[in-house]
Amino acid sequence: MQLPELIKTADTQLLTVTQRQNVVMQSGSGVRMKDTEGNEYLDFVGGWAVTCLGHSPKIIVDALTEQANKLVNSSPSYYNLPMLEYTKLLVDNTCLDRVFFASSGAEANEGAIKLARKYGQKQKDGAYEIITTTNAFHGRTLTTMSATGKAIWKDLYEPKTKGFKQAEFNNLDSVRALVNKNTVAIMLEPVQGEGGVNVATQEFMQGLRDLCDQENILLILDEVQTGFGRTGKLFGYQHFDVEPDIMTLAKGIGGGFPLSALMAKEFLNIFEAGDQGATYSSQPLAMAVGKAVLQELLDENISAHSELMGEYLHQSLNELSKDYAIDNIRGHGLLIAFDVGSDIAGHISKQCFSDGLLINACKSYSLRLMPPLIISKSEIDEMLAIVRQYLTPINYNAV
Ligand SMILES: Cc1ncc(COP(=O)(O)O)c(C=O)c1O
Known part of the structure; x- marks a missing residue:
């Protein structure tokens, strides 16, 4: 079968969950x-903030082949x-003690929620509620969707998992x-x-830490996207000098290989045998890759x-904003977004694709940049030269 035919067939056989580019x-x-x-x-999506070391880096290929030649799979036992x-x-390079x-x-994240509930049962008279924040994203299992609380998911898969309340992000009150x-x-x-x-x-994060300490509440940081250098520090919490009690990691942790981690402080080593597990937990190939990546x-x-390139991106975007409708440039390291003045982000992303640039429209009016962390200044310049063609010029003469 030729490729176009194969794609057509796959489209009739794959469950429809997303629209793919052809x-x-x-x-x-x-x-x-x-x-x-x-x-x-040129990839500024990075497998959705995953391929921190770039595509098929030798380090991952070597780790995989070396380990595959010895033992692909053992068993969590x-x-x-x-x-x-x-x-x-991993433990030596974080503020957490257990993984x-x-x-x-x-x-x-599902594991983090279970661990918190276990703590509630054992140490807090059965407390079980978890406060999450507006615009959060914690995943697509039924419980993590319940934690996410996206408005468009409101009526999906009812009844949701109970026990989540949503506060406003960056609003301590x-x-x-x-x-x-x-x-x-x-x-x-x-x-x-x-x-x-x-x-x-900083005020929000420090305020949350203080609140958690005062009320014997656990602070869970979902660092699935922010971990492993993405924000210009190894972990996002390091920007705030605030330590979580529980941290979750994925995406960059395996540089493209499926791997994630639930980490916790020593006092949370409270799962009993059988409470938590997975067939592929600590799978040898994943462990070899995780170690090589870190x-x-x-x-x-x-x-x-990542921090340096992030600064360069901020500067370059600021420069561009003198001539084009760009504002609200935000983010740390190589997790950056900016608004493009109107609802043209999806259109820009499509045009860029035709020009050989992968870039994500994270909102109808915002573009998000999350390239491999090994990106260079010249590759950033190359991306900006493509994007610039589709931005709205500022017309200083029109008032
Ligand atoms: C912050 C955050 N948490 C959780 C997830 C879910 O991760 P996965 O798709 O690996 O289940 C994502 C995915 O985008 C994420 O960005």
Whole structure:
């Protein structure tokens, strides 16, 4: 069968969950991907903030092949070598003491919610409510969708999991107003990714930490998108000097290999055997990749590079905003968004695709940048030169 026919057939056989571009990606290297027609794409989506080291980096290929030649899969019932090495490396580089490995962000968050509820049962007279924030995104299992509380999901898959209340992001009073004897945790992203790149303020984060300490409430940080150098520090919490009790990680953790982690402070080592688990927890291939990715991020100080490139992006966008309708440039490191003056972000994203640039319209009026963390200044310039063609020029003569 020819490719167009194969695509047509797949469209009749895959469950419809998303609209795909009519293109088949075949290979990738650095910050670029190639389709089966040989067209090249400069990638500012990065597999949705995943491919922190770029496409098919040697480090991941080597880790995978070396481990695959030894042992692809053991079982969560046994230790495996990369698991032992990686666990230590990860724990030693965070403020958390314990880790449970899983495969996706939603699964890690589901585990975080269960861990908080377990704490409520054991230490807080059965408290179970978790306060989340407006514009949050925590995943697509039924419970993480319930935690997310997106308006467009309101009537979907009813009845939802009970026990979530939503406060306003960056509004400490609105959180305080929801705290009651049933509250066991507050859960948020330090920089909201899917919500349009909204950065928590220092005051909000510190206020939440203080509130949690005063009321014996757990602070859960969803760092699925912000972890592993994405925001210019290894973890988002490091921007605020505020430590979470529970942290969840995915996306960049495996550089493209499915891996996630639920991390917690020592006092939360309270699961009993059987409370939590997964067939692929601590899977050897995932552990080997996770270790290789983190080691590379540390050895090459890629967080610092992400911070530098983020600053360059901010400067370049500020410069561009003198001539084009760009404002509300926001974000840290290489998780950045900006508004384009009107509802043309989707149109810009499509035009850029035709020009060989992958860029996400995170809102009808905002573009989001989340490229591999190894991006260079010249590749940023290349992206801006493409985007600029579709921005609205400021007409200084028209008043
Ligand atoms: C902050 C955050 N949490 C959770 C998730 C869900 O992760 P996954 O798609 O790996 O389940 C995402 C995905 O975009 C995310 O950005």
